[in-house]
Amino acid sequence: MSWPRYESEQLYWEPDSSYPVSRRQLLRHKGPYFGAVAPLIANRQVLLSSGLLAIADEAVVELARFDVEVGQMVAPFSSILLRSEAASSSQIENLTASPAAIIRAELGLKETVNSSLIISNQRAMSAAVAASASLSLDSLLEIHRVLLEKFDPVNAGRLRDVPVWIGGDPYGPHKAQYVAPEASKVSELLDDLLAFCQRDDLPALVLVAISHAQLESIHPFTDGNGRTGRALVQVLLNRLGVTNSVMVPVSAGLLKNTAAYFGALDEYRAGNPEPIVEVFARASLLAVSNGRVLARQLSSVRDSWNQILGVRSDAGANRLLDQLLASPVINRLRAKELLSTTEANAQLAIDKLVEVGILTQQGSGQRNRVWQAEAVLTALDDFALNLRR
Template identity: 40%
Template structure:
């Protein structure tokens, strides 16, 4: 609550004064099991199998999807927090220099979420609290660096007013309890004897209950979902944009988090199961659209088998905005070869330049951007 009562409307002061109750999270690192009803256990097994099949199918047939999946995951996770931007704006923001001033566009904030996901999936060591803090730092390093580098040192809450925790939907644990709670949670997250999807769902719900940061808890928590899916071996070649499924039923998702805080674990696990199938169905349509686009491209391109045009086409599937510098690094070919390949794809209408600028040029892949926009639209349909 602000120290100066003058900052609070007189009509609200009585409502935001006095004691309040903050959550005290139980220790879960050593819990014996995650109890599931028979039907939910079967649904969890089915969802895990579906993720594995999807990962194998897309990894074998559309290698570029693993990159585009991370971008759709970042966009959908951000949209759960009411951060929205067009797919093209997000793609450009990944390459453009950060804007001056403290206020960043939604596209820039979402691009930071992409960077956070890439960092999380580059790790293969056990999770620790240092990594959790680092992931949140990457998320906010350009927009609010003052909020990074440590767990929070203040009270936070969800819902209610901005003046005080009184009337909040969830009052997170007192900040002095956060370090111990996160050490316990990380130990729980690293267990390998609790299945996969149910374990991930409970870890996520507990993370959101602890709410260890002053901001970015939702996005950081959903990055950890992807980290754990990879660590559990459910995803190896690709990623599942699970946030798209959570967004489809966001009210149910938030309600399940609240029910977890009341001691009921099944709603959040059931929400993750249904979100898995929603997101996989949506992602399947995205894969089909991108595969069809690739076929159209290859039918239109006439080039030698060793031409840089062919690897650039594959690169375009996962990168809806490209630069010469990024393509040279990714493909391991010369700048001249990449520049010539880009010109060829521009002439065929596969690429178009984002602006007439002659420096820091960015080219967009319209077919991929359209496919991603359609994916995002489907995820928003309740």
């Protein structure tokens, strides 16, 4: 049995007269158009080539191995990788911000729209992993709510009740590259998808890739479908026991070749699931490779700090070092929180790290002072740059 393709049906579009465009332009979008008809997949047999299954199995082994490797490290790599996954998933949607900008926004300093969206994506990713034990429609809606509640409170955590499409223009679906299934069918399609997600007869990465592609194609929300779909990837990897300690930045691997990723989604809708499985397998292997490089770089930074500092292991400055790997931009209040100490003692620890060159102060004022661990930011910038090459 071959994998079912998406069919189409003719629908009718009545343009919204409130759009600030000419009547003539609106009328160009009036009339019949074709929208997707998604197949039900809960009990479908999945037939893939033996070579592809071997690559998918290799990727799962490497994901699990990396999870163990990083989970055993003393440094807080879980939060580093969470930020990397959220930033990469957002960048696929052309939402970009530097690591320093994201961390500054976490501190409530100089928050941009993009950095704020990425932080919301981090929270959604965390909500995703928390929901992995009980994957349901409610948990999927909660992920979406966390993602968009600050930016679109009306639609956050709600299934769409309007048509949505990819490409074209916002005035109507006639020029779209892809028009998602009718809103009235979304609930049934999600119930079917969630049943598919519960299957235990498929290789882990096959289940992950197809589940993601099906959610992307249903497009159940007015916005945030891609980021929610990539959060689902993390839910399933955790639920299937592939990852337990950290969130492997699979989106970082997808970001390496977004054309292949989007092309594979098109192929999936045409009835060929092999490309999306291969894209996820290769993205996973790449994410592990890049993640290992980042882990080695940050471990090297930490070792160099040990040689530089030369203070008692229980001193505030030394205790702050591990935290700087995950939070390389801090202010005094953040240091106080990380060390569970007084502001005065937090400032003493910061001053010591400035004295030995581990931290540098940004700006010259006394109010709202911020310090950066430049070595960590350089490693994170290199990691982000490598993803775009």
